[in-house]
Amino acid sequence: xxxxxxxxxxxxxxxxxxxxxxxxxxxxxxxxxxxxxxxxxxxxxxxxxxxxxxxxxxxxxxxxxxxxxxxxxxxxxxxxxxxxxxxxxxxxxxxxxxxxxxxxxxxxxxxxxxxx
Amino acid sequence: xxxxxxxxxxxxxxxxxxxxxxxxxxxxxxxxxxxxxxxxxxxxxxxxxxxxxxxxxxxxxxxxxxxxxxxxxxxxxxxxxxxxxxxxxxxxxxxxxxxxxxxxxxxxxxxxx
Numbered sequence: 001x002x003x004x005x006x007x008x009x010x011x012x013x014x015x016x017x018x019x020x021x022x023x024x025x026x027x028x029x030x031x032x033x034x035x036x037x038x039x040x041x042x043x044x045x046x047x048x049x050x051x052x053x054x055x056x057x058x059x060x061x062x063x064x065x066x067x068x069x070x071x072x073x074x075x076x077x078x079x080x081x082x083x084x085x086x087x088x089x090x091x092x093x094x095x096x097x098x099x100x101x102x103x104x105x106x107x108x109x110x111x112x113x114x115x116x
Numbered sequence: 117x118x119x120x121x122x123x124x125x126x127x128x129x130x131x132x133x134x135x136x137x138x139x140x141x142x143x144x145x146x147x148x149x150x151x152x153x154x155x156x157x158x159x160x161x162x163x164x165x166x167x168x169x170x171x172x173x174x175x176x177x178x179x180x181x182x183x184x185x186x187x188x189x190x191x192x193x194x195x196x197x198x199x200x201x202x203x204x205x206x207x208x209x210x211x212x213x214x215x216x217x218x219x220x221x222x223x224x225x226x227x228x229x
Contacts, residue, residue, distance in 0.1 A: 004158075006158075033216045035216075037220075042222070043204060043222055043223045043225075044220060044221075044222050044223075045159070045206060045208075045220035046220075047217075047218075047219075050216065050217075091158050091159075093158075095216055097216075100171060100172070100214060101149075101164045101166075101171040101172035101214060102147060102149055102164055102171075102172075102208075102210050102214060102215055102216070102218055103149070103161045103164060103172050103174070104149075104151075104159070104161065104208075104218065105161070106158030106159050106160075107158050108156075108157055108158050109156075109157070109158050
């Protein structure tokens with residue numbers, strides 16, 4: 001079974017600084033997707049960024065980028081120029097690429113606080 | 117376009133009761149998935165339905181059931197509620213049964229007393 005591990009329960013960053021959130025996963029599959037989701041106190045889960053395992057290039061979305069290390073099964077999220085609105089819980093998630101369903105496996109999450 | 121909607125927003129039930137949670141997917145989306153998120157944890161997959169057929173089931177007891185209607189909306193039913201069923205229940209919709217792009221609703225907060 002696939003597992004997703006987020007070992008840091010909390011992190012804090014100064015506004016305008018850069019922070020990196022860590023995630024590791026375990027799978028025997030070669031085709032899969034990895035995601036970072038943001039969940040603010042309003043509860044709505046929002047997709048931040050997606051990485052396809054077959055792509056060697058790391059995904060980027062504006063201030064958000066990932067460091068995808070397939071051999072190490074590591075998938076970290078870097079947030080540049082942190083803003084107060086980035087404060088939220090962040091979840092790393094995994095999905096099989098060839099599976100018949102859309103099941104996401106989530107990590108436990110990390111609470112990010114942004115200091116003004 | 118409207119996003120994924122869920123009702124009710126909050127719900128308080130007593131142990132042993134039954135509850136029905138509802139989800140309407142984004143227009144054009146044919147798949148609905150349900151997740152349970154216990155406070156301080158990541159969401160756990162409960163069910164997925166696509167074109168009214170069950171596509172996946174997580175490790176939850178038979179007290180949990182779901183269905184999808186012809187208009188692709190979905191209901192999650194939980195019987196014989198336990199205190200441990202208290203959680204945020206999230207619904208996510210996607211275009212197809214195996215799509216990687218999923219959109220989440222705001223969730224229903226269920227409290228069992």
